[in-house]
Amino acid sequence: MDFLRPDSWADALAAKAEHPDAVPIAGGTDVMVELNFDRRRPAALLDLTRVDDLSQWYQQDGLVRLGAGVTFARLISELGDQLPGLAMASRTVGSPQIRNRGTVGGNLGTASPAGDAHPALLAAGAEVEVESVRGSRRMPVSDFYVGVKRNALEPDELIRAVWIAPATGPQQYSKIGTRNAMVIAVCAFGLALHPSRKTVGTGIGSAAPTPRVAAQAGTFAANALEEAGLWESRGELPPSLAQEFAEQVQAAASPIDDIRGSAAYRLLSLSVMARRCLVWAWTDYRKAA
Amino acid sequence: MRITTTVNGEQRQVDDVWEGESLLYVLRERMALPGSKNACEQGECGACTVYLDHVPVCACLVAAGQADGREIVTVEGLQVEGELHPVQRAFVEAGAVQCGFCTPGLVVATHDLLERSGQPSDPEIREALAGNLCRCTGYEKILDAVHLAADRLSTSEKQ
Amino acid sequence: MTTVIARPESHTKVIGGRVGDSPQRPDGNLKVRGEFAYSSDLWMEGMLWGVTLRSPHPYARIRSIDIGPALATPGVSAVLTHEDVPGEKLYGMDIADQPVLAIDVVRYQGEPVALVAANHPEVARQAAKKIRVDYEVYEPVTDPIEALGHPGWNPGQHSTAPVVQVVELNAERARLHPNGNLVRHLKIRKGDPAPVADVVVVGEYEVGMQDQAFLGPESGLAFPAEDGGVELHVATQWLHSDQQQMCLALGLPPEKVRLTLAGVGGAFGGREDLSMHVHACLLTLHTGKPVKMVYHREESFFGHVHRHPATMRYEHGATGDGVLVYVKAAIYLDGGAYTSSTPAVVANAGTLGIGPYVVPNVQVDCFGSYTNNPPCGAMRGFGAVQVAFAYEAQMDRLAAELGMDPVELRCRNAMTEGAQAPTGQVIDSAAPVEELLRRVQSMPMPAEHPAAGDTDLRALPGGVSNVTHGESVVRGVGYAVTYKNIGFSEGFDDYSTARVRLEVVNGEPTVTVHTAAAEVGQGLVTVEQQIARTELAVDRVVVHGKDTRVGSGGSTSASRQTYVTGGAVKAACEKVRDVLLGMARRQLGHTIAGLRLDDGKVVSDGEGVVAAIADVLGDRVIEETLQWRHRPTEPIDPETGQGFAHVQYAFSAHRAVVDVDVELGLVKVVALDCAQDVGKAINPEAVVGQIQGGSAQGLGLAIMEEVIVTGGMIRNPSFTDYLLPTMLDMPPMKIAVLEYADPHAPYGLRGVGEPPTISSGPAVAAAIRQAVGKPLSRVPIRPEHITGT
DSSP states (O other): OEEEOOSSHHHHHHHHHHOTTOEEESSOTTHHHHHHTTSOOOSEEEEOTTOGGGGOEEEETTEEEEETTOBHHHHHHHHTTTSHHHHHHHHTSSOHHHHTTOBHHHHHHHTOTTOTTHHHHHHHTOEEEEEETTEEEEEEHHHHEEETTEESOOTTOEEEEEEEOOOSSOEEEEEEOSSSSSOOOSEEEEEEEETTTTEEEEEEESSSSSOBOOHHHHHHHHHHHHHTTHHHHOOOOOHHHHHHHHHHHHHTOOOOOBTTBOHHHHHHHHHHHHHHHHHHHHHHHHHTO | OOEEEEETTEEEEEOSOOTTOBHHHIIIIISSOTTSOOSOSSSSSOTTEEEETTEEEEGGGSBGGGGTTOEEEOGGGOOBTTBOOHHHHHHHHTTOOSSOSSHHHHHHHHHHHHHHOSSOOHHHHHHHTTTOOOSSSTTHHHHHHHHHHHHHHHHHHHO | OOOOOSSOSOOOOOSSOOTTSOOOOTTHHHHHHTOSOBGGGOOOTTOEEEEEEEOSSSSEEEEEEEOHHHHTSTTEEEEEOGGGOOSOSEEOSSSOOEESSOOSEEOSTTOEEEEEEESSHHHHHHHHTTOEEEEEEOOOOOOTTGGGTOTTTOTTOOOSSOSSOOOOOOHHHHHHOTTTTEEEEEEEEESOSSOOOSEEEEEEEEEOOOOOOOSSOSEEEEEEOTTSOEEEEEOOSBHHHHHHHHHHHHTOOGGGEEEEEOBOOOOTTTTSSOSSHHHHHHHHHHHSSOEEEEOOHHHHHHHSOEEOOEEEEEEEEEOTTSOEEEEEEEEEEEOOSSOTTHHHHHHHHHHTTTOSBOOSEEEEEEEEEOOSSOOEEOOTTTTHHHHHHHHHHHHHHHHHHHTOOHHHHHHHTBOOTTOBOTTSOBOOSOOOHHHHHHHHHHSOOOOOOOOSSSOOGGGSTTGGGOOOSSTTEEEEEEEEEEEEEESOOTTOOOEEEEEEEEEEETTEEEEEEEOOBOOSSSOHHHHHHHHHHHHHOOSEEEEOOOBTTSOOOOOSOTTOHHHHHHHHHHHHHHHHHHHHHHHHHHHHOSOOSSEEEETTEEEETTTEEEEEHHHHHTTOOEEEEEEEEOOOOOOOOTTTOOSOOOSEEEEEEEEEEEEEETTTTEEEEEEEEEEEEOSSOSSHHHHHHHHHHHHHHHHHHHHTOOOOEETTEESOOSTTTSOOOOTTTOOOOOEEEEOOOOTTSGGGOOOOSSHHHHHHHHHHHHHHHHHHTSOOOEESOOHHHHHTO
């Protein structure tokens, strides 16, 4: 097994081009488990922890450019105001030790439907920037997940950053687990209100082969809020609106039965989380007036 | 692969490290520092918690090569001038040690918590130590130990 | 009688410390420094690493094993199969039915098939994958009731040709198991065989498979000795039982198989059976080099026995006033592929199966089955845990049926001293069942859960995962009480050995205590010191390393060590004391009445201080070694289950308070308080620590811990999906320690470790049922059960 240690982003890209089979490793919270239990023996490991570019975030073009190597711990402490949904999701990740190493880039690289960041990324309408020696491309995060634990990366590509608009409205994140820490989501839901665009962002986790937007539900909610003039009036949210939203979120999911939960439970809990998240977000929206 | 790293203040170099080894394996089997424990090797128990560049992490999730050139502090490095660190002493005195396999990881995690937050509340302690499993104590006396250490550290700071 | 509440105000510890004090444990400093040597920390120059190749199938015949490519791998020193086992090929604690390495059939997923020794664990692992095993896969037997031919709960149907029979090509095994898939059937028949009652409540219950999940992995280091023997440093619960089994497998006498207890990272029953012991010795004897073996966590799930899953049907009959008339129970325990300690677990579950209640008419049938599921054996509670879920749920159902308060119903039927157990045994010391219940009932309740709104998420179900801000949160309160036998039962020769040595070292009288009794974290080493200090009035007590150079300490299980090894240490100290006082008398040259030891001196009531112990001893050494037994127990009658089966009982009660998000089915245990009678708290802090730790394991079984097995395959062999309670899952626990002495036990003490594991889970389950308003008859309780999905 080779251990590749590029010092710069350019070197990292060159290494990946030369070793397309190399497995990138940053926080190691997925990759090392596979190595320790002999589930995987890659020809090479590509250590990204020396590439400073990846661990930086900054504002550009009105967006937050979040390096793929920024840890969940730093997300919580440094970006809680600008990316509240993602910060809430980060707080549910594993444990303090895991949050000190785990990254959004890692979540995307593994592309598990249960990855904690995904519902928040989807709700916020994030974009993923990937790069290779051939050039750079960006795509909506929803296009990045192509199958169960499969992402859109070409073999010579690495994830560079995620681009997310700072929150302009309340965001929520909710995760079901049968333990209060260090738990893989049974299912999860992310919500973001975007009052400036009058849209409602959503993200579903662990209830489909990939993380998924509840597109129809989001459109329904946005339209219903608009028709009732609620974006402007910040009036009370009709319970029927929240209920219908919840049912449409549920309809967007296609969960399975597995050892962590039944499909029926996932559908139920998704609808409960969706309803509650909308109610909480709307309550915050009303208070902000 | 050769790994050169600073561990507990000392420069350490090991050769012939297999690229798939974890930092935990290197510490335990190559550097004669078995204080960090191999309870799960999947980041789910915190028994291998060490400081990597001043940040507490699970050593089982750090690839050996990632530790090259970095600074590591393990439980063996927490003593102060050959004496138990107040966190270590508090764990013994509060009865928070039974089999003790979780203890090194908890000592490091507690050490980190008290550096950041002088007098943490119970909910803060529980959230900060939620990544450290204990199968023997039910955690109550560990909570006592953290409070005891916090009291002592704040007292000694005032002196 | 004293009471200790958790969170003492003072943390000042007496260095020294006699019986009744809470001195620091002698290994504490090493443990907090990371310098205490556990079995996986051992290292020796030139050592090799051993790994085990395990069966991927729960049931298959082995047609052939080809070790050639593995053996040819550079860095590999040995590849061994059953052909390399020089002695007995089968081992076991009760019935020797388990192959050291699989011979012609594998009977559970993970059964050891071959061993590899190499210069690096990775080399050994990859070489093991090159061993070619040709399996003919069979359909596994997975239902423990069907395996006995009892479809549809027909315990009366004792079929000699069970519906599904494990196909056995091994005549040896058929000889060992004349009853086919039945390990043991325990019967209790007491009183009227056809009792009638005003009110009858029937229930069916299931308890899933729990894992001990000790944090220290199975591990040890073996090295060859010059005399052709072998030394093994290992984490275990019973050195001598291991040694006995190893001698048979290795074909060596005990003098040549020397075991030393390495540091143990928890046990809870999971180290009672052999794991890598014989394997490491085979490799070391074969290669002539030291061999270290360490299981990682996934392998650990296959490397030790688990708690028996149980399926139970209970029928309770009572008068209209709530006085129990009869209890009938059918209990099925799935023993998995090999016998392990299933016969004793069946006995415990059966004899303790109706709970700490007085019931005149009792009918219990408890069965242990063989299946191709993972082998099950000892886990803290040992059969009593499973039945407690059933009988305590029944008591709540009965209370509801009668319109009675659940605690009131329990008190009305509570055992007391002098009551008769279902085995006919008279409870011959305190049995404070009612008092324990009233104690937990009267403890202050935790604060009400926050009303919906702006609250700290950590106080709510789901915590920072943000599932509720108080919506749909309902509180429930539940109670449970239990009892457990302490020590080995049914006539087992239960003893321990202690060697106690008194001499002067650097001017100070020093005691050395040497037992083979395994310290697994419970604090036995501290207790041994405390007893020696108390009996010999000397502060300096050294606990010698535990090994097979002294006689057996018995098993660290059945909550028995403080009783039996404590008893042995006490008795050996008393002998040493007698010798010392005899020396003192002779030195004085005249008779003094009432000589005793106090604070390093020989004193008498009449004359005060007579001499310093050090002066009496001079440069002489007093050493005594003896075996100590508790009073004998008896086997029980095979048809009626009657007999003096258990030497001691210990009682505990819990109250659980839970907040349940009933829409999502998520549970937060808000408080888990306990009252327990420990007879005499030898070390009060350690006692509280054991009770809190046991309560955590009960909570885990109630709401999150299960080894999920489908088709004989473990689906969650990992801490990712076998969930242990974290600090965020455990509630505060108030503990009331009662001390009603058992006059038959040293210092009046009662075993402590198991009862809190037994009454905690049922209390949590009861609290959830109250919050949710559903019967919830299976543990661990999952959100699906609560929400009906």
